[in-house]
Amino acid sequence: MPELRQNVATKEWVIIATDRARRPADFADLKRPFTHSRPARVSSCPFCPGNETSSAPPVLEVRTEAGWDLRVVPNKFPALSNGAEVERSFEGISRRMSGFGVHEVLIESPRHNKTSGLLKDDEVARTLRAMRDRGRELARDPRLMMTIYFKNHGSAAGTSLEHPHCQMISLPVVPHQIRQRLGDAMAYFDETGNCVYCDMVRQELEAGSRVVVEGEHFVAFLPFAALSPFHLWILPRRHMPIFTQASDKELASLASVLRETLARLYFGLGDPDFNYVIRSAPSHEERSRSFHWYLSIVPKVSENAGFELGSGMFINTALPEESAAFLRAVSLPM
Amino acid sequence: MPELRQNVATKEWVIIATDRARRPADFADLKRPFTHSRPARVSSCPFCPGNETSSAPPVLEVRTEAGWDLRVVPNKFPALSNGAEVERSFEGISRRMSGFGVHEVLIESPRHNKTSGLLKDDEVARTLRAMRDRGRELARDPRLMMTIYFKNHGSAAGTSLEHPHCQMISLPVVPHQIRQRLGDAMAYFDETGNCVYCDMVRQELEAGSRVVVEGEHFVAFLPFAALSPFHLWILPRRHMPIFTQASDKELASLASVLRETLARLYFGLGDPDFNYVIRSAPSHEERSRSFHWYLSIVPKVSENAGFELGSGMFINTALPEESAAFLRAVSLPM
Numbered sequence: 001m002p003e004l005r006q007n008v009a010t011k012e013w014v015i016i017a018t019d020r021a022r023r024p025a026d027f028a029d030l031k032r033p034f035t036h037s038r039p040a041r042v043s044s045c046p047f048c049p050g051n052e053t054s055s056a057p058p059v060l061e062v063r064t065e066a067g068w069d070l071r072v073v074p075n076k077f078p079a080l081s082n083g084a085e086v087e088r089s090f091e092g093i094s095r096r097m098s099g100f101g102v103h104e105v106l107i108e109s110p111r112h113n114k115t116s117g118l119l120k121d122d123e124v125a126r127t128l129r130a131m132r133d134r135g136r137e138l139a140r141d142p143r144l145m146m147t148i149y150f151k152n153h154g155s156a157a158g159t160s161l162e163h164p165h166c167q168m169i170s171l172p173v174v175p176h177q178i179r180q181r182l183g184d185a186m187a188y189f190d191e192t193g194n195c196v197y198c199d200m201v202r203q204e205l206e207a208g209s210r211v212v213v214e215g216e217h218f219v220a221f222l223p224f225a226a227l228s229p230f231h232l233w234i235l236p237r238r239h240m241p242i243f244t245q246a247s248d249k250e251l252a253s254l255a256s257v258l259r260e261t262l263a264r265l266y267f268g269l270g271d272p273d274f275n276y277v278i279r280s281a282p283s284h285e286e287r288s289r290s291f292h293w294y295l296s297i298v299p300k301v302s303e304n305a306g307f308e309l310g311s312g313m314f315i316n317t318a319l320p321e322e323s324a325a326f327l328r329a330v331s332l333p334m
Numbered sequence: 335m336p337e338l339r340q341n342v343a344t345k346e347w348v349i350i351a352t353d354r355a356r357r358p359a360d361f362a363d364l365k366r367p368f369t370h371s372r373p374a375r376v377s378s379c380p381f382c383p384g385n386e387t388s389s390a391p392p393v394l395e396v397r398t399e400a401g402w403d404l405r406v407v408p409n410k411f412p413a414l415s416n417g418a419e420v421e422r423s424f425e426g427i428s429r430r431m432s433g434f435g436v437h438e439v440l441i442e443s444p445r446h447n448k449t450s451g452l453l454k455d456d457e458v459a460r461t462l463r464a465m466r467d468r469g470r471e472l473a474r475d476p477r478l479m480m481t482i483y484f485k486n487h488g489s490a491a492g493t494s495l496e497h498p499h500c501q502m503i504s505l506p507v508v509p510h511q512i513r514q515r516l517g518d519a520m521a522y523f524d525e526t527g528n529c530v531y532c533d534m535v536r537q538e539l540e541a542g543s544r545v546v547v548e549g550e551h552f553v554a555f556l557p558f559a560a561l562s563p564f565h566l567w568i569l570p571r572r573h574m575p576i577f578t579q580a581s582d583k584e585l586a587s588l589a590s591v592l593r594e595t596l597a598r599l600y601f602g603l604g605d606p607d608f609n610y611v612i613r614s615a616p617s618h619e620e621r622s623r624s625f626h627w628y629l630s631i632v633p634k635v636s637e638n639a640g641f642e643l644g645s646g647m648f649i650n651t652a653l654p655e656e657s658a659a660f661l662r663a664v665s666l667p668m
Contacts, residue, residue: 305492
């Protein structure tokens with residue numbers, strides 16, 4: 001019998017379609033070539049060592065004597081332009097703003113064939129620290145209201161570039177969906193005096209059945225109302241509205257939890273295409289008692305169609321508890 | 335220079351990324367096989383004449399002496415079950431309801447190789463009337479709060495079945511996104527005394543630059559803040575909150591506008607995969623002064639990635655005014 005579940009934080013309903021359900025292993029495609037089977041350097045790749053001049057000069061670089069370990073560069077084809085002035089023009093149905101914003105690319109490693117799940121914990125921590133440090137820098141510009149941090153891995157996740165990289169887009173507006181999330185979290189706080197995300201971490205740890213990786217400062221689990229098979233959330237245990245508030249120690253814990261979670265997806269499902277995103281509050285919400293940032297991972301193992309488009313609701317054909325058990329059981333190479 | 339635009343009805347911001355912009359014709363793929371090049375009947379297709387026993391008995395059928403022209407059947411793999419009782423259990427973060435609902439499939443034509451843009455106006459009108467009539471019937475069940483009507487065409491739009499069909503899912507809840515839309519429309523009404531969708535139709539007709547097809551009772555246009563290239567809205571000129579309130583005469587006009595719009599996509603872009611959905615108010619909102627139903631078409635010519643997932647915002651790489659001009663200029667076979 002199918003079931004409807006509601007995410008207590010986002011208020012989104014999902015249909016858990018158990019009549020259509022597939023077993024977790026049905027989503028695995030272990031026959032496609034894994035990222036690690038690619039060469040470590042590709043001469044035509046704009047992000048590989050030797051091709052640094054394909055990008056504008058870095059805004060941040062981590063170097064050792066052997067060369068660079070990580071680079072943050074302006075996106076060559078930016079969605080928004082940091083040369084624009086912020087101008088609004090609201091007239092009837094025509095509501096527009098100039099496309100001011102900042103769009104950067106973070107090259108995570110000099111090695112072409114290392115996706116996040118294959119890196120070492122301290123390499124992932126380096127990426128997270130670089131994102132946070134750039135985010136802190138961008139937050140100093142009062143024209144920028146918030147930053148979206150994300151990673152696209154594989155063509156189904158929207159990237160043609162194989163080389164491991166993340167992106168950041170800093171926006172002069174707060175997207176409507178994020179305003180809604182903030183409002184919903186505040187309504188929960190009004191009723192309970194608690195942060196709904198803090199409550200969720202506590203209750204997920206108590207239940208245990210959807211938890212995949214537990215770290216010192218972070219917990220990875222499939223939400224009770226996961227929107228798709230293997231949809232995962234990683235939340236800080238400490239209440240923090242904004243990603244840039246995380247300490248080095250906390251980011252080291254996130255790196256370890258994120259790396260292990262991605263490795264479980266990589267080896268369990270056969271290097272699936274995926275996106276991860278950091279959902280964080282706008283810069284001015286640094287003292288919010290009700291919103292709590294988190295990282296969301298969405299492996300691209302299913303297709304959205306007209307129903308999702310027409311309702312904003314999702315149909316999940318896998319039971320979150322079964323998906324979590326499957327991921328916990330994946331054996332990882334030492 | 336890129337531009338941010340906001341949809342006055344949905345309050346969603348979109349980035350119109352003109353620096354990455356492609357010309358409308360760049361989205362066309364005229365080399366792939368068109369639907370009309372397929373056979374008119376496929377023996378393995380569950381929806382083709384002769385294979386009627388693959389489905390449960392129809393809940394609605396339109397027949398002539400030669401056989402059936404249209405059938406509505408229960409979905410063989412329903413997302414929700416109409417055998418369930420409506421039971422709620424809300425406990426901490428576990429908020430669940432039994433998966434009660436109705437999921438039906440509408441087979442639009444006996445001919446396998448006729449997608450909506452290739453049918454005649456009166457065949458499309460037949461489909462729309464059948465959807466409306468089933469919607470009216472389902473609305474009589476007080477357990478069902480609203481119906482989502484949608485069509486998936488092509489594998490990128492989430493269907494593996496080629497035979498022309500639509501679907502309806504009737505829900506025991508109002509999805510969060512639809513509640514938000516209702517609230518945003520009411521806020522606009524509070525401020526202006528107008529329905530925002532009525533205002534939009536009027537202003538789009540005045541502007542003209544984004545209009546693609548004008549009918550007696552319906553208008554097809556790209557919204558000012560279209561979320562993707564060739565994202566189209568078809569709105570009734572008359573204020574109506576719910577799809578099932580449309581008259582036969584109005585549906586005949588919608589059929590003509592929808593058919594012509596889909597034909598312009600079909601011949602202009604090379605039979606793109608697409609979804610269309612009808613966004614309508616819940617059944618109890620039949621007297622709403624602020625919400626107005628519409629049909630939304632989304633051709634699958636671009637991929638969503640981490641940014642869209644993380645922000646709920648979209649990046650559109652085509653200018654809506656240019657896309658509209660392109661579609662208006664497509665020459666249609668007589």
